[in-house]
Amino acid sequence: MRRPRSRHYAEEELLMHLLDEETPDMGQVISAHLLECDECDAISKEYADLVERIHTWAVAEVSEEVWQAQKAALLTLYRQDFAGGRGKGIISFFLTSVEAAWNYALEHPLPTLGYVAVVVAFALEQTISTFRLDRILPRASEVFEILRQVF
Amino acid sequence: MVSPQSDEDLVAKTLEGEEVAFSLLHDRYRQRIYSTVYRIIQDAAAAQDATQEVFIKLYRSLSDWNPRRAKFSTWLYRLAANHAIDCWRTRRRRLEAPPFDASDREYIPERSISDAIFTPFGVLERKEIVEQIRRRVDDLPELQKKVFLLRYFEDLKLEEIAEMEDCSLGTVKTSLFRATHSLRRALRRAGGSR
Numbered sequence: 001m002r003r004p005r006s007r008h009y010a011e012e013e014l015l016m017h018l019l020d021e022e023t024p025d026m027g028q029v030i031s032a033h034l035l036e037c038d039e040c041d042a043i044s045k046e047y048a049d050l051v052e053r054i055h056t057w058a059v060a061e062v063s064e065e066v067w068q069a070q071k072a073a074l075l076t077l078y079r080q081d082f083a084g085g086r087g088k089g090i091i092s093f094f095l096t097s098v099e100a101a102w103n104y105a106l107e108h109p110l111p112t113l114g115y116v117a118v119v120v121a122f123a124l125e126q127t128i129s130t131f132r133l134d135r136i137l138p139r140a141s142e143v144f145e146i147l148r149q150v151f
Numbered sequence: 152m153v154s155p156q157s158d159e160d161l162v163a164k165t166l167e168g169e170e171v172a173f174s175l176l177h178d179r180y181r182q183r184i185y186s187t188v189y190r191i192i193q194d195a196a197a198a199q200d201a202t203q204e205v206f207i208k209l210y211r212s213l214s215d216w217n218p219r220r221a222k223f224s225t226w227l228y229r230l231a232a233n234h235a236i237d238c239w240r241t242r243r244r245r246l247e248a249p250p251f252d253a254s255d256r257e258y259i260p261e262r263s264i265s266d267a268i269f270t271p272f273g274v275l276e277r278k279e280i281v282e283q284i285r286r287r288v289d290d291l292p293e294l295q296k297k298v299f300l301l302r303y304f305e306d307l308k309l310e311e312i313a314e315m316e317d318c319s320l321g322t323v324k325t326s327l328f329r330a331t332h333s334l335r336r337a338l339r340r341a342g343g344s345r
Contacts, residue, residue: 011328011332012324012325012328015327015328015331016324016328019302019309019327021308021309021324046335047331047335050331050334050335050338051303051331053280053284053338054284054303054331054334055303055304056277056280056281057190057281057284057285057304059185059186059189059190060195061182062181062182062185062199066199067181070181070199070202070203071174071177071178071181073203074173074177074203074206074207075170075173075174077207078170078173078210079170081210081211082168096211096212107237107241
């Protein structure tokens with residue numbers, strides 16, 4: 001049995017060496033160690049075998065017809081978005097924000113309801129007077145009055 | 152001979168509204184994006200839908216891509232992996248058991264692999280191994296899952312993944328090791344290790 005002159009390496013270090021992800025100075029040191037240490041060499045070989053097995057997980061290719069149909073739909077949308085001005089300035093930002101908010105609301109209905117309830121509650125004058133919010137935010141009622149006049 | 156256009160060229164033209172450029176980007180990346188998305192969602196139909204959504208997100212957020220921060224492909228894989236994980240999360244909430252797609256379960260690639268795996272009983276053994284990998288990946292925490300798939304299947308360097316995920320290289324290394332190690336244990340338990 002070969003006897004190593006340097007320390008054994010942790011499995012994580014051996015895996016990183018195998019994947020060529022170690023720091024440059026460590027590469028040669030670990031390679032040299034593996035030549036003289038059966039134990040680390042066996043672990044390294046086991047990981048090499050595992051990585052090879054991982055790569056056997058292949059994904060079936062999607063047929064060209066499916067891709068063409070998807071691309072046609074995608075390009076139609078792309079065209080419409082461009083014609084509608086998406087991708088430009090403030091309108092794009094607004095549309096993207098509304099879309100993101102809508103997606104969030106669909107995925108998280110309960111928290112969304114909570115947020116809406118909080119906004120509505122704050123907007124009610126009664127809430128301001130009941131909780132005396134005008135003391136904490138002295139100009140809140142003025143702001144709401146202005147908003148009410150505007151809308 | 153026409154030289155292939157770089158990703159940067161195609162991105163710039165897509166931003167200007169050139170449909171052909173966007174079409175070329177789609178052709179270039181569709182299968183790789185689909186593979187990444189499929190390995191996360193593990194359902195062919197849902198992965199196709201999610202891939203389509205990734206490309207919609209791609210052109211709508213293309214102006215956010217900063218070439219000085221990441222390669223286009225890295226940025227796109229991040230977009231795809233994050234979207235796939237969102238879809239996977241939504242599906243997982245809806246379905247009690249993780250979906251395994253029977254149509255893809257039978258798929259064995261044509262490429263040659265080591266004789267050690269392709270023994271006379273190798274086909275059956277490989278199916279079991281792939282099934283184990285799928286189950287294990289499905290159970291991985293999100294960061295480990297992303298790092299595992301992007302490193303082993305998309306050949307992204309760990310440094311790129313760390314930048315992409317905005318975390319330290321050490322965290323990414325540990326995530327990859329934990330994911331690989333847990334798979335090693337699972338295969339050993341299932342008797343898949345020689």
